[in-house]
Every structure is written in C-alpha cells, then in structure tokens.
Amino acid sequence: MITLTVDLAERSYPIFIGQDLLQQPGLVAPFVKGTQVMIVTNSTVAPLYLDRAKALFTDLQVDAVVLPDGEEYKNLEILNRIFDQLIGGHFDRKSTLVALGGGVIGDMTGFAAAAYQRGVPFIQIPTTLLSQVDSSVGGKTGVNHPQGKNMIGAFHQPQAVVIDTLTLNTLEDRQLSAGLAEVIKYGLIRDLAFFEWLEQNLEGLMARDHALLAQAIERSCQNKADIVAADETEQGQRALLNLGHTFGHAIEAGMGYGAWLHGEAISAGMMQAAYMSQLLGDLSAADVERIGAIFKRAKLPIYPPNELSNEQFMHYMAGDKKVQAGKVRLVLLKSIGQAYISGDYPAELLQKTLTEWRS
Amino acid sequence: MITLTVDLAERSYPIFIGQDLLQQPGLVAPFVKGTQVMIVTNSTVAPLYLDRAKALFTDLQVDAVVLPDGEEYKNLEILNRIFDQLIGGHFDRKSTLVALGGGVIGDMTGFAAAAYQRGVPFIQIPTTLLSQVDSSVGGKTGVNHPQGKNMIGAFHQPQAVVIDTLTLNTLEDRQLSAGLAEVIKYGLIRDLAFFEWLEQNLEGLMARDHALLAQAIERSCQNKADIVAADETEQGQRALLNLGHTFGHAIEAGMGYGAWLHGEAISAGMMQAAYMSQLLGDLSAADVERIGAIFKRAKLPIYPPNELSNEQFMHYMAGDKKVQAGKVRLVLLKSIGQAYISGDYPAELLQKTLTEWRS
Incomplete structure (x- = not known):
C-alpha cells in the first residue's frame, strides 16, 4: 500500500492507494469521529461495493443513500435527497459522510458534508480512475447549475481518501479512458x-x-x-x-x-x-x-x-x-x-x- | 456612528451602527473587491430601501434579486433563484453579494455567497432589529429543511455589516418585539x-x-x-x-x-x-x-x-x-x-x- 499526504496544515489528510483496501477496516476506523456514518453512493456502484463499504464501519450506525448514476443528477434537487435521509435519520453534527463512487458522488457528498449542519466530516472512497486521480484530492465539492458546471459548492477537505485499485476491474472501458484524460493532463501541465x-x-x-x-x-x-x-x-x-x-x-x-x-x-x-x-x-x-x-x-x-x-x-x-x-x-x-x-x-x-x- | 469589530483574525470585520448610514456610500465602498454587486432583498424591503442600497455602489455593475418575504421561503429552491440570477448575469468569482433585509435574507444571501463558485464575499445590511442584533454577527448562514431549521448552510463571515437604525422606523411592531426577544436573551445568558x-x-x-x-x-x-x-x-x-x-x-x-x-x-x-x-x-x-x-x-x-x-x-x-x-x-x-x-x-x-x- 502507498500512503500520500495532502499537506494542508490542520486540514491535512492521507490518501491510501493499493489493492483490496476495501477489506481493511483498520484503515478508515481512525477517521470516524462520531457514531453515525452515512454512505452516499449510486445505483451502479451500490450492488458492487456497498456491502463491503458498510463492513468497513463496525459498531457504528451505518446507513446509505443510493442516488441515480450520472452527471445529469449532480444538482441541488438530488443533493437534497442526502439531506432528507440525514435529517430523517437524525444524523447529528458529528456524523461522518462517506462518498463511495465516482467524481459526481464525491463532489455531491463533499458538498453535502460541507453544508449539513454547516459542516460535518467526510471520507472519500473513489471507485473510478477519474475520481481517484482528480476529485479525491483538493477539497473541491459542489453541484452543477443548468447553465454552468460546479457553480455551487464549497472547499471542504476529506478526513481520508481510500483508493482500492481493484474497483477499477468493474469500470467500463469508456470510463477508464475518461480517467486517463486527467492522468495525461498532469503530464502536460507540469511533468x-x-x-x-x-x-x-x-x-x-x-x-x-x-x-x-x-x-x-x-x-x-x-x-x-x-x-x-x-x-x-x-x-x-x-x-x-x-x-x-x-x-x-x-x-x-x-x-x-x-x-x-x-x-x-x-x-x-x-x-x-x-x-x-x-x-x-x-x-x-x-x-x-x-x-x-x-x-x-x-x-x-x-x-x-x-x-x-x-x-x-x-x-x-x-x-x-x-x-x-x-x-x-x-x-x-x-x-x-x-x-x-x-x-x-x-x-x-x-x-x-x-x-x-x-x- | 458606532464602529464595533468582530475579531476573527484574517476574517475580522467591522459593524457600523448609526442613523442614516444608507446615505453614506463611503462606508461600504472599501469592502467591494470586484466590479459586480448583486443585492439580495425581499418584496417587502425592496420598495423601501433598494434604491438607496443601489446608490451605495457607484461605478459598478449593480443588479438585484427580489425574493418573496417570509421564513417559509428560506429553502434550497428559493436559494436557487439567487444562483439563477448570478449565473444568468455572468457574475464572476470576485462578485460581492449584499444582503438587504432581515435574518432570512441575511442567512440566504450569506449561504449563496458561501456556495457561489465555492465562495464570494458579501456585505450585510440588516433592516430588522432581529437581524441587526443576531444574524449580522457570527457568520452563520443557511436555509431550512422541511424537518429542521438551518440544517443546510455554512460558516461564512461578511466583509462588513451596516446597521442603519432608521430602517427600524418601517418595521412592524410585531417584528420589533421579535427582535427584542434576542436582545433580552443577551442579558439572560451573560449580562x-x-x-x-x-x-x-x-x-x-x-x-x-x-x-x-x-x-x-x-x-x-x-x-x-x-x-x-x-x-x-x-x-x-x-x-x-x-x-x-x-x-x-x-x-x-x-x-x-x-x-x-x-x-x-x-x-x-x-x-x-x-x-x-x-x-x-x-x-x-x-x-x-x-x-x-x-x-x-x-x-x-x-x-x-x-x-x-x-x-x-x-x-x-x-x-x-x-x-x-x-x-x-x-x-x-x-x-x-x-x-x-x-x-x-x-x-x-x-x-x-x-x-x-x-x-
């Protein structure tokens, strides 16, 4: 396993990269503060990895909200479903949100975490190459507006990022290619x-x-x-x-x-x-x-x-x-x-x- | 005029209190960073003070969004109207939002400023006693959820707060009383x-x-x-x-x-x-x-x-x-x-x- 640290003073956090990290509960446990965990995922990822993600959080109240899959659902209306479930389940201000999915899930979960009760912690488990190399680092969160992408959001850093490369086995070829676009970008801009x-x-x-x-x-x-x-x-x-x-x-x-x-x-x-x-x-x-x-x-x-x-x-x-x-x-x-x-x-x-x- | 400072290191800001401050453009000018100003107000306050508020910002692109008046409109859906107008008017990330109204307008404008393009500056011009003594200080912003008040929001400090006591002349008696509830609260809790x-x-x-x-x-x-x-x-x-x-x-x-x-x-x-x-x-x-x-x-x-x-x-x-x-x-x-x-x-x-x- 590789561990990188994103160095942001008191908001610094680790990124863990390796195979089969979804089977290692010890990795994420230290990053949960309260007793309640809400996993946010989508209808494509849930059948593949939700059970494994839930099993990471033992002895805690773990709930999940499953959103429809796609960039077209990255908006305020669908975001509100996360709030509905958090409030309906009486999730308190020490709750931890977990983003299990690609960039859309990461951005929406991060913004929900930034805004729920004016800010709760969150953990990223990116499952696409794009989200692993892009949205998992940097703390940019948000949703789209019909007239502009990511126009509504917040800077909110995760507690930790867990990248299990095995999740890439189930990724569509087209999505893998899309992720490589961001990878190549780093070479082009500075490396x-x-x-x-x-x-x-x-x-x-x-x-x-x-x-x-x-x-x-x-x-x-x-x-x-x-x-x-x-x-x-x-x-x-x-x-x-x-x-x-x-x-x-x-x-x-x-x-x-x-x-x-x-x-x-x-x-x-x-x-x-x-x-x-x-x-x-x-x-x-x-x-x-x-x-x-x-x-x-x-x-x-x-x-x-x-x-x-x-x-x-x-x-x-x-x-x-x-x-x-x-x-x-x-x-x-x-x-x-x-x-x-x-x-x-x-x-x-x-x-x-x-x-x-x-x- | 009285000037108080809310002391929050690099997020410190002044509160100006006095009669007829809405006629003093020199007060707010130093707090506008870019060239675009969006005033957010409601249908009750707009006919009374919007023209005066606009006149505070000379040589700038000044636009206004007028929301319906009332706590029942403090939700994500109405908030989105602010984003619609900002995006429709091509307001950039150095735009300044101005909250002209009571606590609902202050909370919504502050949250819109916190979230628009992941954060733009804002100025508060509270026009009710309640908002002058409460929501204008502290940086709490947000909207309600049907099942809970202020469940969605952010901490976002204003650049400055301008309290013109003359605005209280047009306040309904019932609203004045409601403001006094918060005033009395300060006595009860610590003074x-x-x-x-x-x-x-x-x-x-x-x-x-x-x-x-x-x-x-x-x-x-x-x-x-x-x-x-x-x-x-x-x-x-x-x-x-x-x-x-x-x-x-x-x-x-x-x-x-x-x-x-x-x-x-x-x-x-x-x-x-x-x-x-x-x-x-x-x-x-x-x-x-x-x-x-x-x-x-x-x-x-x-x-x-x-x-x-x-x-x-x-x-x-x-x-x-x-x-x-x-x-x-x-x-x-x-x-x-x-x-x-x-x-x-x-x-x-x-x-x-x-x-x-x-x-």
Whole structure:
C-alpha cells in the first residue's frame, strides 16, 4: 500500500492507494469521529461495493443513500435527497459522510458534508480512475447549475481518501479512458517525465495492469497534492489544473450534462488548448500531433462535437468560473510539461481555434 | 456612528451602527473587491430601501434579486433563484453579494455567497432589529429543511455589516418585539447589567427611541461578537446563544415556518428553559416571573402553542442540531445573566416542563 499526504496544515489528510483496501477496516476506523456514518453512493456502484463499504464501519450506525448514476443528477434537487435521509435519520453534527463512487458522488457528498449542519466530516472512497486521480484530492465539492458546471459548492477537505485499485476491474472501458484524460493532463501541465512514462505504458494501463495503475494514480495524486498544498483555494497556480476545462465545460454544458463524459470533454478541450498554443507559437505542429496521439491511444476524442457552434462555445465559456471581469482566462501550454494561465491573448486566435480545430 | 469589530483574525470585520448610514456610500465602498454587486432583498424591503442600497455602489455593475418575504421561503429552491440570477448575469468569482433585509435574507444571501463558485464575499445590511442584533454577527448562514431549521448552510463571515437604525422606523411592531426577544436573551445568558438596563428602558425601545435602540444594538452585538470571537464554529460557549432555541425551533417547525416569528418562538422557548431551570433548583419562581414580565412588556408570548403536544416537541427537538449521539442538549440558566449547556439532566424534568409550562 502507498500512503500520500495532502499537506494542508490542520486540514491535512492521507490518501491510501493499493489493492483490496476495501477489506481493511483498520484503515478508515481512525477517521470516524462520531457514531453515525452515512454512505452516499449510486445505483451502479451500490450492488458492487456497498456491502463491503458498510463492513468497513463496525459498531457504528451505518446507513446509505443510493442516488441515480450520472452527471445529469449532480444538482441541488438530488443533493437534497442526502439531506432528507440525514435529517430523517437524525444524523447529528458529528456524523461522518462517506462518498463511495465516482467524481459526481464525491463532489455531491463533499458538498453535502460541507453544508449539513454547516459542516460535518467526510471520507472519500473513489471507485473510478477519474475520481481517484482528480476529485479525491483538493477539497473541491459542489453541484452543477443548468447553465454552468460546479457553480455551487464549497472547499471542504476529506478526513481520508481510500483508493482500492481493484474497483477499477468493474469500470467500463469508456470510463477508464475518461480517467486517463486527467492522468495525461498532469503530464502536460507540469511533468514531462510522467508524460513520457505514460507514452511508454499506455497499453498496460488500458489493460488494467494494477501495478501500473497504482503508479499512475500515485504520480497523479502527488502532482495534484503539490499544487493544492501551494494554493488551496485556487488563487494562483491551482488554475493550471483546468487545462482543457474551459473548452471542456462548454462541451459538457452545450451537449447536455452526461452526453460527453468529463474526461472525454477535457480531452477534446486539451487538444483545443494545444492547438491554440500552436497558433500562439509555443507548441509545434509535431507537439500537437504527439499529444493527439496519446489521447487517441487512450480511445479519447481529440475534436469537439461539430454540433457545437463557435457561438455556443463562447456563450458557455463566458459563463465559466475562470472568467474575471468579463475576460475568458485560458490555460495554455508553453511546452509539453509546462502550462500557464492567460487572459491576455489575441481574441481572434480563440475564434480561429474554435473554427479550425474541428474534425 | 458606532464602529464595533468582530475579531476573527484574517476574517475580522467591522459593524457600523448609526442613523442614516444608507446615505453614506463611503462606508461600504472599501469592502467591494470586484466590479459586480448583486443585492439580495425581499418584496417587502425592496420598495423601501433598494434604491438607496443601489446608490451605495457607484461605478459598478449593480443588479438585484427580489425574493418573496417570509421564513417559509428560506429553502434550497428559493436559494436557487439567487444562483439563477448570478449565473444568468455572468457574475464572476470576485462578485460581492449584499444582503438587504432581515435574518432570512441575511442567512440566504450569506449561504449563496458561501456556495457561489465555492465562495464570494458579501456585505450585510440588516433592516430588522432581529437581524441587526443576531444574524449580522457570527457568520452563520443557511436555509431550512422541511424537518429542521438551518440544517443546510455554512460558516461564512461578511466583509462588513451596516446597521442603519432608521430602517427600524418601517418595521412592524410585531417584528420589533421579535427582535427584542434576542436582545433580552443577551442579558439572560451573560449580562445581568444589560438585563437591568433593558428593564429600565423597555418602553423607550418599544417607542423606537433611536439613541436607546443604537445602545441596545451595540451592547447586543458586542456580547455576540465576544462569544463568536472565542468560538467561531460553535464547539463550546457559542452554544449559549441558543438559549430558548431548541424549544423555539420545535415551535417554529411544528407550527410551520412563518406562523410564529423566530423571536416569538424563542421567547416562549426561553420561558420553558427558565421554568426547567426552576425545576432544577437554579432559578426561583420570582426569577421566572421577572423574566416573564419583561417578555410580556415587549409584547412577546411566554407560553408555547397548546396545539403542539409534548410528543411533537420531542420529535422536533430530537432533530435539532444540538443533539449529539441521541441526547437533547439544552441551554439552561444558573441565574439571570448566567447560562450553561447540559445534556445531563433528569429526562422527566424536560417532560414536566413541556407539560406544566402551558397557558
């Protein structure tokens, strides 16, 4: 088992990574404060792992709420079901919430924990590659608004994160690919050596080699933990984690949440950012091709949906959180392994990117 | 003008108290960070003060959302209207929210500010006595759940609080009385001298003498600020502020939010706590009578509604946030001016209180 620590002073917490951690009750027990545990999961994950997750918490009142599965349910209305069950079961302010599932479950459970009685602790048990390498680190929680992703939320750090790589055995191929999009992102924004390692090991990861998966998860979480420790509430460099996300969020919102997986949308979005970086003279055409090659090997889309017009892109991008005072700030690449954030680019290059980077 | 400071390290903020502060733009200008201001108010306050509030923010994009007036609208669904308008207007993460209204508006605006894009700043302009002496200090924000008050929320401190006592001129008598319930509470829990001052000046306050009102507001805010500074997230002595609230919340929830005003409910609730303190041998019958006398002069109810049975009381009290591990913790009085919190009392005395303290 690998243990990483996300270093946030009194809000620091461990991430445990390994095989079969869902069979080790001793891991999570020290992180439960009160006597009541509410597991939040969805209808896909519950039949697979809920019993095992419940068995982690012995001698406690353990209840579960099973939400419908999908990004389209990540909203205030479905969030309220968690509150209904907590209040109906008289869960007190020392209750612990447990997120068992992917990023949607993690974000919603985290926000429910942030808001229930103005804040209770929570534990993350991410079961998708995407959530293991992304939403399990950093404390961002929230729900979507029909007009914008993650517009309503809180920063709320978990007590601990338990990543059992065995849960990836039951993950759909499409979801595994979507997770790899975020993994590749860490290479692109700040870790060229990791990008090269991924180029060498991509097929092994796609074949679910557990040793390789654990390495990729560790390196991804370490990259994210380093960034988050330096910038907990996203005032500066943390924004680099949003490479491809401004474009990607427009794709997700424009196509209707759930149509494109988050990882698919940011894969196309990272290609748009890469192409724009080429137009700005920072990347070569060969760089862009090299980035596209690894996404293609990961069976990820490299072009945005043609149904989405430039105008629709601009509409959704203008509503993105990274806008400050009306200006769309974008994460772009100086080189593979080095990202930067800028609102200071010729507006026509963004238009040119939207027009030209099409299938 | 009086200026108090709520001392919370980097989250410290000033409270300005005085006549006609809504005509002084210089007061609030330093507390706006970005270029966009969203004023949240309700349909009662908007015709009276919205224009004046807007005029406070010059050279900025100022918009307003007008919610229906009443505690029954303090829920997630109505909260979402604030998010709709923020997102629809492309308000960015440096936007400032302004709460213009009573406690419901303050709590909802504060929670919207805590959750919008995971946190934006806000300014409070409380226009009721209750909100001026209570919800404007302490950073508690949130909405109700059908089964429990303030069950969903956040701790989020304002940038500044502006209390213009002239707004009390338009306040209904019943609302003024409800505010006095919280004012009297500060005397009861920790400030005997203030309780005695209130006994001497109650009729002047009821007649809206502005000098007396400013003094009462200052002393109330100072008491609350002292408690909050010592215990920002309610781990300890801050719970004393809940004198009468466990009983009172049961009254509000049991009668349907909005039927009894919060101040009315906690007035009856404080009397129940006082009577129980008498049963415990700490207060004399004369003390209980003395407390009842000041509430009666303030035209506040001293008995709970007879429609609410003991069983209903216990049901709603068991759902209260102050329950830990199934035990109803209550704030009780050692003497007038000295409260304490306890879950360690004979259960039958609570039953006896519910049965005997009836009109």
